[in-house]
Amino acid sequence: MLSATTLAARPEFTVTTVNCRSDHTHFCAPEVRDDHRLVLVRRGRFRRQANGELVDLDRTVGYIGAPSEEEGFSHPAGGDLCTAVTIEPDLVEGAVNPRAVYVDARIELAHRRMLTAAAGGDIDYAVIEELVRLVALAAGRPVPLPRPADRVLVTAAREAIINGAPESAGLRSLAVLLKVSPYRLSRVFSQHMGVPVTRYRNRIRVGQALDRIADGDTGLADLAAHLGFADQAHLTRTVREHLGHTPTALQRLLTPPPPPSR
Numbered sequence: 001m002l003s004a005t006t007l008a009a010r011p012e013f014t015v016t017t018v019n020c021r022s023d024h025t026h027f028c029a030p031e032v033r034d035d036h037r038l039v040l041v042r043r044g045r046f047r048r049q050a051n052g053e054l055v056d057l058d059r060t061v062g063y064i065g066a067p068s069e070e071e072g073f074s075h076p077a078g079g080d081l082c083t084a085v086t087i088e089p090d091l092v093e094g095a096v097n098p099r100a101v102y103v104d105a106r107i108e109l110a111h112r113r114m115l116t117a118a119a120g121g122d123i124d125y126a127v128i129e130e131l132v133r134l135v136a137l138a139a140g141r142p143v144p145l146p147r148p149a150d151r152v153l154v155t156a157a158r159e160a161i162i163n164g165a166p167e168s169a170g171l172r173s174l175a176v177l178l179k180v181s182p183y184r185l186s187r188v189f190s191q192h193m194g195v196p197v198t199r200y201r202n203r204i205r206v207g208q209a210l211d212r213i214a215d216g217d218t219g220l221a222d223l224a225a226h227l228g229f230a231d232q233a234h235l236t237r238t239v240r241e242h243l244g245h246t247p248t249a250l251q252r253l254l255t256p257p258p259p260p261s262r
Helices: 105-120 123-139 148-162 171-178 182-193 197-214 220-226 232-243 247-253
Strands: 002-010 013-020 037-043 046-050 053-057 061-065 070-074 080-087 099-102
Touching (some): 002 105, 013 105, 013 123, 037 123, 053 061, 053 148, 080 105, 105 123, 105 197, 105 232, 105 247, 148 182, 148 197, 171 182, 182 197, 197 247, 220 232, 232 247
Antiparallel strands (some): 002 013, 013 080, 037 061, 037 080, 046 053, 046 070, 061 099
């Protein structure tokens, strides 16, 4: 079952929340869209097959779709929640080519800021400004597509880190879990995600920090301990490195603006 809620819309773009409750390992019948779109996962994971290429999608990998692509989806892990942005290419500079996108922490923050702007209701300025920034960032972070055997390894590593498997606390224990050497895991992951395993793990922790901050959590020392940082200063350094903002600054950035006066 698929449901969609439009958050903001103008003739040149739409921002939609898509909630999919499907639970099937097989791919649905292929369909063809007629728009340019950026799809980012907010919760869950699923698979997309387009033009003969298979991509595993979660909150760290999204995709840009283009008109005339034939695409199918499977949901082996259950349902998911996504943001789908359709956009006319002339809103942004440069090409918006179809590709898988590595969603680093800066893209996730831009995504959240766009959703915050949509909640504020200023569609013609705030939403468009955040939307074009988000699409431009995403267009610059393509994910190379790995060989099938490497894709399975990288996907398993991502899943273990995202789910907080105890073995993901260290590279060696993660490699043991995946039955490969630490060298192979590090090399294949870096090659096909464009970032080292260490940075990816920190990106996940920064995303979890964003979740808590967006929910109003102000206890940074407790947050640091919960996410496995050495202390609050370690949390602050890591968040600033990935996002260019401290946790305190993010609390201000992710606070919805007051509704516009009438």
